[in-house]
Amino acid sequence: MAETVDVGHAVFALHEPNPGHERDFSRWYERDHMYVGGILAPWTIGAARWVANAPLKALRFGSGPFGPITDGSYLTAYWIQRNRLADQQKWVAEELTGAARFDEKSVQTATTYDRVGAWRRDPDGVPHFLALAHGYRGLAWLVLQRATDVTVADLSRWLFDEYAPGQWSGSAVASAIGFEPRPKEPWWPRAAPEVDGVGDRLMVACFLEEDPSSTWSELFAPLDDSIAGVGEVLFAGPFLPTVVGTDRYCDELRP
Secondary structure, three states: OOOOOOEEEEEEEEEEEOOOOHHHHHHHHHHHHHHHHHHOOOOEEEEEEEEOOHHHHOOOEOOOOOOOOOOOOEEEEEEEEOOOHHHHHHHHHHHOOOOOOOOOEEEEEEEEEEEEEEEEOOOOOOOHHHHHHHOOOEEEEEEEEEOOOOOHHHHHHHHHHHHHHHHOOOOOEEEEEEEEEOOOOOOOOOOOOOOOOOOOEEEEEEEEOOOHHHHHHHHOOOHHHHOOOOEEEEEEEEEEEOOOOOOOOOOOOOO
16 A cells, blocks of 8 residues: 655764865765665655855854854755654665765764654645755754653644644744654664654754845744743754855855
8 A cells, every 4th residue: 555655754864074074074975875875765855954154153053962063064954754663764874884984074963853742833744754945045943852741742843733833834944843753773884873852852843935134033032031941942053055066155164
């Protein structure tokens, strides 16, 4: 029986190339690792890369769950078919053995997530499983921490059922989709670190139809105060889509 295509899981990978290695890192990731580590795997249904140059990094706010808030210039997202994460990750684990590595970088996060909620501005808008292929002009990536007396599901419902309809309806935010991190999988390399934020964090990808710098203060800055009582913002940052096949933005990552 054929499966209905739907994003049920994600991988988010946030990286910072070492100074002087920006171009080489971007080319290695886009032309090598992104394919071997995700796109070629069965049940990967979407993938896209995003970049934050220095002006966009200056707009970030939050306590910084991955170290300094300005770390992490490149964000890659992979959508994985619902209920097929184990199949997808098994292939990646097997095929990545002996794959090319790039040492001149730091890894802020690179782990798997389960979908917990979503919101769409237009009833017949772009389906969530096509969001990475649509060509949106910007992305807002949020890492939210639940308050002690609420669950991640509660935080997700607040964001998508209360905050989004009031703050983002009629705006440049076309859709948003939220995920919670999964524990370290048994098939991961033994040296891989444990996953932070399991049961506590909500990762949200917000897809924007305008340059994020033009609407950031209006659409996302209010979240820092509005979330009080249900959680807190650990990271909120705007990104632009990379220009595939080029070195665009490689020389703009630092002030």
